[in-house]
Amino acid sequence: MFKGIDHIVIAVKDLDAAIKQYEGIYGVQATERGEPPGAGFTNAFFRFGGPSYVELVSPTNDSGPVGRRVASGGEGVYLVAMGVDDLQATLADLRSKGVRLIGDPGPDKPVAGQVFIHPSATGGVLTQLVQR
Amino acid sequence: MFKGIDHIVIAVKDLDAAIKQYEGIYGVQATERGEPPGAGFTNAFFRFGGPSYVELVSPTNDSGPVGRRVASGGEGVYLVAMGVDDLQATLADLRSKGVRLIGDPGPDKPVAGQVFIHPSATGGVLTQLVQR
Numbered sequence: 580m581f582k583g584i585d586h587i588v589i590a591v592k593d594l595d596a597a598i599k600q601y602e603g604i605y606g607v608q609a610t611e612r613g614e615p616p617g618a619g620f621t622n623a624f625f626r627f628g629g630p631s632y633v634e635l636v637s638p639t640n641d642s643g644p645v646g647r648r649v650a651s652g653g654e655g656v657y658l659v660a661m662g663v664d665d666l667q668a669t670l671a672d673l674r675s676k677g678v679r680l681i682g683d684p685g686p687d688k689p690v691a692g693q694v695f696i697h698p699s700a701t702g703g704v705l706t707q708l709v710q711r
Numbered sequence: 712m713f714k715g716i717d718h719i720v721i722a723v724k725d726l727d728a729a730i731k732q733y734e735g736i737y738g739v740q741a742t743e744r745g746e747p748p749g750a751g752f753t754n755a756f757f758r759f760g761g762p763s764y765v766e767l768v769s770p771t772n773d774s775g776p777v778g779r780r781v782a783s784g785g786e787g788v789y790l791v792a793m794g795v796d797d798l799q800a801t802l803a804d805l806r807s808k809g810v811r812l813i814g815d816p817g818p819d820k821p822v823a824g825q826v827f828i829h830p831s832a833t834g835g836v837l838t839q840l841v842q843r
Contacts, residue, residue: 581737583761584716587791591834600832603808605713629715629794631763635834654835656788659719662761676735700732702723702767703786 581669585662585709586632590645591654594621594637601625601635609635619643630662658695660707666690669708713801717794717841718764722777723786726753726769733757733767741767751775762794790827792839798822801840 591597598609609623620636620643636657638646648657663669667690670683679697684690696706723729730741741755752768752775768789770778780789795801799822802815811829816822828838 581739581759583759584719584763584765587716587719587788589834589836597834600834604805604810604828604832604838606804607713627713627715630761631716633716652784655830656719656791656836659788672738673736678736696736698787701736702721702729702732704721704788706736 580664582662582664584631585660585707585711586634587659588634588636588657588707589655590649590657591635591637592649594623594635597635597637598623601633605633614639618645620645656704658705658707660709663708663710666694666708666710670694712796714794714796716763717792717839717843718766719791720766720768720789720839721787722752722781722789723767723769724781726755726767729767729769730755733765737765746771750777752777788836790837790839792841795840795842798826798840798842802826 602608605625607625607627609625612623614621619640620638622634622636625633636645638649640646641650645657670680671686673680673696674686678700681695681697682693694708696708698705734740737757739757739759741757744755746753751772752770754766754768757765768777770781772778773782777789802812803818805812805828806815806818810832813827813829814825826840828840830837
């Protein structure tokens with residue numbers, strides 16, 4: 580079952596500049612700034628006390644997914660992450676409907692990383708599935 | 712004060728097809744399908760029982776904002792709406808910081824319609840401000 584919007588990820592060219600812009604707009608400080616190993620981007624998070632948050636990502640190279648996105652499509656919303664209450668059940672349902680997935684481990688296998696619905700199935704929106 | 716993500720709006724070319732796709736993915740029916748007068752788009756909503764929702768919009772002409780977006784940038788996330796607890800105070804704060812706004816009535820005037828932060832201030836994300 581889908582529970583709503585968990586977070587959005589915004590791709591930007593200059594993380595420092597974007598953090599400064601967003602700190603001014605949101606009136607809160609960015610937290611948990613980092614660089615996930617091998618991901619090809621640096622990131623920072625904005626939290627608001629509620630269930631949803633905003634993540635900024637900025638590519639560290641042109642060959643990763645975020646780098647390719649910024650090179651081809653510029654800055655903007657990179658993905659929308661939707662919260663689900665049971666990721667395995669959601670994946671089984673989406674498989675049965677033939678929805679194109681990215682990172683799906685397949686039936687009866689544990690999810691080892693991030694799982695997404697391909698933009699071709701969602702009107703162009705890379706959609707991550709997140710179980711908290 | 713920003714409270715989190717209120718909703719996202721996804722621009723699609725074919726609303727019927729997108730509703731069918733998203734109903735299959737989300738496992739819920741679209742609600743409140745309509746056509747706001749003069750807006751240049753038809754829309755439908757997906758709600759999940761939580762505070763956030765997803766709106767689909769599809770242009771009815773090429774000259775409105777949604778039509779121009781789909782013509783130039785294709786389908787995808789059209790805007791992100793952020794919830795705020797006091798819209799007038801948020802607007803005053805953003806004005807004082809020189810953040811470029813769309814639909815801002817100006818100081819000491821009531822908000823008469825929708826208000827947005829211009830994408831040039833947010834890494835390319837048209838950001839609506841919503842007080843519930």
